[in-house]
Amino acid sequence: MATGRNHRPATRSRGIPEATVARLPLYLRALTALSERSVPTVSSEELAAAAGVNSAKLRKDFSYLGSYGTRGVGYDVEYLVYQISRELGLTQDWPVAIVGIGNLGAALANYGGFASRGFRVAALIDADPAMAGTPVAGIPVQHADDLDRIISENGVSIGVITTPPGAAQQVCDRLVAAGVTSILNFAPTVLSVPDGVDVRKVDLSIELQILAFHEQRKAGEEAASADSGPDPAAPPVRAATSSRKGPDGDMPAVMPA
Amino acid sequence: MATGRNHRPATRSRGIPEATVARLPLYLRALTALSERSVPTVSSEELAAAAGVNSAKLRKDFSYLGSYGTRGVGYDVEYLVYQISRELGLTQDWPVAIVGIGNLGAALANYGGFASRGFRVAALIDADPAMAGTPVAGIPVQHADDLDRIISENGVSIGVITTPPGAAQQVCDRLVAAGVTSILNFAPTVLSVPDGVDVRKVDLSIELQILAFHEQRKAGEEAASADSGPDPAAPPVRAATSSRKGPDGDMPAVMPA
DNA sequence: CTATCTTTGTGCACGCGTTCACAAAGACAT
DNA sequence: ATGTCTTTGTGAACGCGTGCACAAAGATAG
Numbered sequence: 001m002a003t004g005r006n007h008r009p010a011t012r013s014r015g016i017p018e019a020t021v022a023r024l025p026l027y028l029r030a031l032t033a034l035s036e037r038s039v040p041t042v043s044s045e046e047l048a049a050a051a052g053v054n055s056a057k058l059r060k061d062f063s064y065l066g067s068y069g070t071r072g073v074g075y076d077v078e079y080l081v082y083q084i085s086r087e088l089g090l091t092q093d094w095p096v097a098i099v100g101i102g103n104l105g106a107a108l109a110n111y112g113g114f115a116s117r118g119f120r121v122a123a124l125i126d127a128d129p130a131m132a133g134t135p136v137a138g139i140p141v142q143h144a145d146d147l148d149r150i151i152s153e154n155g156v157s158i159g160v161i162t163t164p165p166g167a168a169q170q171v172c173d174r175l176v177a178a179g180v181t182s183i184l185n186f187a188p189t190v191l192s193v194p195d196g197v198d199v200r201k202v203d204l205s206i207e208l209q210i211l212a213f214h215e216q217r218k219a220g221e222e223a224a225s226a227d228s229g230p231d232p233a234a235p236p237v238r239a240a241t242s243s244r245k246g247p248d249g250d251m252p253a254v255m256p257a
Numbered sequence: 258m259a260t261g262r263n264h265r266p267a268t269r270s271r272g273i274p275e276a277t278v279a280r281l282p283l284y285l286r287a288l289t290a291l292s293e294r295s296v297p298t299v300s301s302e303e304l305a306a307a308a309g310v311n312s313a314k315l316r317k318d319f320s321y322l323g324s325y326g327t328r329g330v331g332y333d334v335e336y337l338v339y340q341i342s343r344e345l346g347l348t349q350d351w352p353v354a355i356v357g358i359g360n361l362g363a364a365l366a367n368y369g370g371f372a373s374r375g376f377r378v379a380a381l382i383d384a385d386p387a388m389a390g391t392p393v394a395g396i397p398v399q400h401a402d403d404l405d406r407i408i409s410e411n412g413v414s415i416g417v418i419t420t421p422p423g424a425a426q427q428v429c430d431r432l433v434a435a436g437v438t439s440i441l442n443f444a445p446t447v448l449s450v451p452d453g454v455d456v457r458k459v460d461l462s463i464e465l466q467i468l469a470f471h472e473q474r475k476a477g478e479e480a481a482s483a484d485s486g487p488d489p490a491a492p493p494v495r496a497a498t499s500s501r502k503g504p505d506g507d508m509p510a511v512m513p514a
Numbered sequence: 515c516t517a518t519c520t521t522t523g524t525g526c527a528c529g530c531g532t533t534c535a536c537a538a539a540g541a542c543a544t
Numbered sequence: 545a546t547g548t549c550t551t552t553g554t555g556a557a558c559g560c561g562t563g564c565a566c567a568a569a570g571a572t573a574g
Contacts, residue, residue: 025466052447071522071569088466089473107364113462182468190309198471200464205370207457209282209345211439214455216346328539328552
């Protein structure tokens with residue numbers, strides 16, 4: 001019943017830190033590229049550079065999985081690919097259902113990176129009856145009324161939500177009721193899920209806003225003597241100290257929508 | 258020249274912790290919803306619940322911005338919306354360019370959440386000459402040859418990369434050369450950027466793999482007495498101790514692509 | 515067999531982020 | 545004016561993650 005429990009709070013899973021788990025796919029990608037070039041072994045320094053991380057961090061990460069390297073030589077690429085794949089659970093097939101086949105849902109269905117690495121788009125679900133039967137990326141869209149059955153029959157345990165924000169919580173509840181225990185949420189909504197269900201959030205708007213923050217800061221630093229404009233340290237006229245400072249007139253309406 | 262410097266390493270910006278910056282958009286979204294319902298004030302407890310975070314964390318986050326609350330009452334919604342918007346730099350217009358108009362790029366161009374909150378899709382760029390002139394989401398696609406000019410003329414400082422992975426680094430280099438200092442990267446590639454350029458990464462494949470890890474762990478815990486199958490603690494036959502343990506035959510080919 | 519050289523694996527220290535718990539502050543009733 | 549009650553703002557403790565620096569381990573040459 002935890003409201004808005006995003007990501008993993010601090011529950012270390014099976015001794016492997018969450019931060020390490022988040023980097024394993026990165027290592028795996030770099031190792032796969034090396035494997036395709038038939039590189040037999042790789043040092044922590046080389047692999048770290050390819051993955052964009054510190055070499056000490058990489059070695060510590062791998063130490064959580066076990067001692068898979070050879071001192072003086074490095075790591076066996078194929079063996080490490082297998083170990084990480086196994087640790088991440090990519091040696092098995094993961095049927096995935098995408099709910100909400102709008103622009104984004106359709107794009108994800110077509111996305112090649114989805115299909116590889118053990119993930120398979122098993123079902124596309126939408127609430128619009130007009131879309132039922134229409135194939136998207138070669139997969140017919142099914143109606144949301146049959147959500148329970150679709151999830152059960154396909155053994156889906158990972159759901160992807162690409163609905164409008166208003167429908168996200170309801171879809172989430174139905175997915176969880178049908179047996180889904182992992183959700184990738186693209187809707188800009190805080191989802192409430194019961195314990196035992198993992199939610200990961202991908203929010204384009206939030207990413208842009210974080211970039212805007214740093215962008216503004218960079219601009220404010222370079223032009224420290226601008227035309228009274230973006231000085232992030234000078235707050236505007238603070239409203240009176242009364243309890244209701246609503247319609248004072250100096251509060252610009254910032255958000256268009 | 259820093260290779261693979263993603264996110265912010267540890268550089269605290271303007272006294273505001275990076276973790277706090279990442280949560281400000283979340284608060285802003287919740288506050289905007291309250292504002293639309295004409296709620297005048299909100300307590301840290303209520304707002305924290307709406308944003309899905311701890312109330313103490315929220316209060317500490319706001320304390321970095323200043324003392325904008327009233328003890329015994331809570332926070333003025335409109336005032337806080339303005340303060341956070343200003344802090345995030347959303348009071349100004351941010352022209353954004355999307356490079357790589359495939360499925361995902363087109364979906365982002367159509368995505369409504371992009372347009373709101375000060376972000377404006379100023380240009381769509383693709384390397385395919387056949388797409389030049391074709392309107393996507395009402396915006397004509399322009400050819401990548403004119404990238405420099407497009408970025409300069411529109412004053413774009415935030416670029417979104419939705420190209421195939423092979424083209425991402427080259428596109429990134431050209432964007433940076435043209436003056437872009439913030440990049441949102443959807444391509445599964447580690448980007449190298451010079452200092453002063455911020456890169457944020459959105460990687461669907463990585464998110465799924467993290468979910469798969471926890472999913473596997475959950476499945477392994479519940480069925481602790483399965484048919485010798487997914488025991489995450491028992492490593493398979495370790496290859497011989499020689500330096501080259503490549504083609505031993507017992508190394509399953511895990512990655513299909 | 516011994517020496518040297520490379521690279522892993524990790525002990526340790528440090529800093530950031532989170533959470534608790536509580537004093538200070540202000541609203542509100544009397 | 546005073547007391548009570550609610551809620552903020554923050555000091556302090558704790559835990560996680562990161563990076564340094566080095567010893568241990570093994571390969572390789574002589």
